[in-house]
Amino acid sequence: MRAIGIGVGVPFSQPTGLMMDTDAQLYVDAASITDATEKKAINQWFLDVKGLGSTTNNTNFYSKFHAVYMISPTSLAAAIINAVNTGTYDGTAVNSPGFNDDGIDTGGGTAYIDTNYNAVSEAAAINNFSFGWRNSVVDSFTRNPMGSRNVAALYASQVYTTKYSLGIASTFQEVTASAPQVGVGIVTKLAAGAINGYHNYVLIAAGTAATTGFFSGNIYLLGSNSNGAASGLKIGGQKHNFFWMAEGLTANEVEDMTDAVETYSLNVISGGR
Numbered sequence: 001m002r003a004i005g006i007g008v009g010v011p012f013s014q015p016t017g018l019m020m021d022t023d024a025q026l027y028v029d030a031a032s033i034t035d036a037t038e039k040k041a042i043n044q045w046f047l048d049v050k051g052l053g054s055t056t057n058n059t060n061f062y063s064k065f066h067a068v069y070m071i072s073p074t075s076l077a078a079a080i081i082n083a084v085n086t087g088t089y090d091g092t093a094v095n096s097p098g099f100n101d102d103g104i105d106t107g108g109g110t111a112y113i114d115t116n117y118n119a120v121s122e123a124a125a126i127n128n129f130s131f132g133w134r135n136s137v138v139d140s141f142t143r144n145p146m147g148s149r150n151v152a153a154l155y156a157s158q159v160y161t162t163k164y165s166l167g168i169a170s171t172f173q174e175v176t177a178s179a180p181q182v183g184v185g186i187v188t189k190l191a192a193g194a195i196n197g198y199h200n201y202v203l204i205a206a207g208t209a210a211t212t213g214f215f216s217g218n219i220y221l222l223g224s225n226s227n228g229a230a231s232g233l234k235i236g237g238q239k240h241n242f243f244w245m246a247e248g249l250t251a252n253e254v255e256d257m258t259d260a261v262e263t264y265s266l267n268v269i270s271g272g273r
Helices: 024-031 037-051 251-267
Strands: 065-069 092-094 096-099 103-104 112-118 129-136 141-147 154-159 164-169 171-176 183-191 194-199 201-206 220-221 225-226 227-231 239-246
Touching: 024 037, 037 251, 065 112, 065 220, 103 112, 129 141, 129 251, 141 239, 183 251, 194 251, 220 225, 220 239, 239 251
Parallel strands: 141 225
Antiparallel strands: 065 239, 092 112, 096 103, 103 239, 112 220, 129 183, 129 239, 141 154, 141 220, 154 164, 164 171, 183 194, 194 201, 225 227
16 A cells, blocks of 8 residues: 555544544444444544545545445444445345455455445436445456446456456546555546546546446446346455445545545454455
8 A cells, every 4th residue: 555644544543432433434334334443434434524534635635526335344234234325225235245344355256245226216427426445355257347338338357367347427548557456446527528537546447438328227236237237346355345326536635435444444443455
């Protein structure tokens, strides 16, 4: 993990008399989270994305989020609750995903999470949209971390050791990847045809292409919803432990989201993810 702002990337001390952010408390209550270390990490993430924490730029972009899945180590049920709007777009586990402190996986290649989030139903803006994920364990297999598509309508995939493929709407970019890496992937679109893809805040893909529209299907995690069927499910050791969908993020917001997710991941369990 790269060195960033004061306090970021440094393990927390144990919480004493923690004053919870109101939105963080709503998520903690909905997910039945009681562990003090986890609660402090959750609280810090909410402060970080509201510009009240210790990210590099201290931008406030909390209002941009549509759904956030923090993949709580408490339980699978807690892991797939939408942290920023509990009870709306909570995930549904299909075929028993694997779950442990490090995150979730496809349980041998058939399991995934249906977020119940549909970009068309949400009236999401094609030219103002982003999504992202964090993986904690990597290997060399092809897989889709998340997506919903009918060609390349809303799509993210990585082929480790060969390339990253990143897309929103019909804008689709590929870039050579030097080696598998743990970290945060972000795809963001802020203008017609323009797309940027980041890994650990490094810009790895940028380009323009014609824009059509979103596929009217729920976004899946651990794979892609391809015309209503799960595809690209990872078979192997791949673990993911954070996902989200939001309005488009600026470069500074991408950096701060990377900071916030990595700080959460470092501190949510003893020893970090």
